[in-house]
Amino acid sequence: MGEELPYALTAELTHRCPLHCVYCSNPVELRKREEELDTGEWLRVLEEASGLGAVQVHFTGGEPLLRPDLDILARRARELGMFVNLITSGIGLTEERIVRLAEAGVDSFQLSVQASEPGLADRLAGFRAHDRKREAAAAIVACGLPLNMNVVLHRHNIGQIEEIVDLCASWGANRLELAHAQYYGWALMNRDALLPTREQLAAAEEAFARAKERHGRSLELIWVVPDYYEDYPKPCMGGWGKLSLAVAPDGRAYPCVAASSIRTMEFESVRERSLGWIWRESASFNAYRGFGWMPEPCRSCDRRFQDFGGCRCQAFLLTGDASATDPVCHRSPHHRLIEEAAVSAARLSRRERAEQGEWAEQGEWAEQEEGA
């Protein structure tokens, strides 16, 4: 088998963000502005990623629009022949900025939305963002560019699937990804308040089918299931260090954006090593490649070729051991941790409905510190 090389780079340009979403999967300890790579360093990262074979770059954050050098980076990525995707909250995305970014090299704008109803959307974002997102969507469409949208689903918006799809269709979306929250970072801290119940999930799947029936021809709809209610884990990242890599604002390189949460591992920085060395030689990228590192039951399980033992970040966050079988798997010795989370979410959901309506007050949730 030939050497595996990354096809995509996720460039987390900054952790600074005007929004404070309660499900944010960014690390709980955000990197400050002074720690961010400068323009020259990011240009080198792009060149090295392209040299390794990456053909896509996803500029994200935080909010990548807060970087004044975004045009320069997009232009260089385009020159290197990469497909350039910008993942944005839309705050600060004016028509003028869109034109400049598209001319520089941005091929695709991916805009997030929190809910169908502005009051709830703004509360989830911790910021009056909804109307500005609507304006950003209109500006992208006015510039003749495709509008990709995404919504993170959880207990407080999962009952609005059809309304959310209708809203995105009315804003002119070409593609909408409905992805259930992944429980890392802030989302894990707020998990009890976010995890939907099994009943909510079943109702949501029916609502999604109805929405697909109505909009399926004009709007590409993607549904990403929440793994907490699956029997087997997701093949996270298509395997550790196999298809893609992420560079954090401070230059540390990770096999996925959540991996900084694995406190027991050292991750190298592009300030000290080339991306090629990190990809090929570093202990962190090699730690969970192949199958030799797997414990039982994965080691002798036929599904290991499909799911690679699940998610290393989830294994670490729930068990303290990044090499453990993902607890989502019903064969994992830690699977009760997932079952307990579902029971706890159902209990809290019943209490919320009884005491507070459908909403858990944000003040009760883990408070997210403002990025620098």
Ligand code: SF4
């Ligand atoms: Fe996947 Fe491991 Fe579970 Fe088998 S035992 S299904 S390889 S996580």
Ligand code: FES
């Ligand atoms: Fe890091 Fe799954 S999110 S390996």
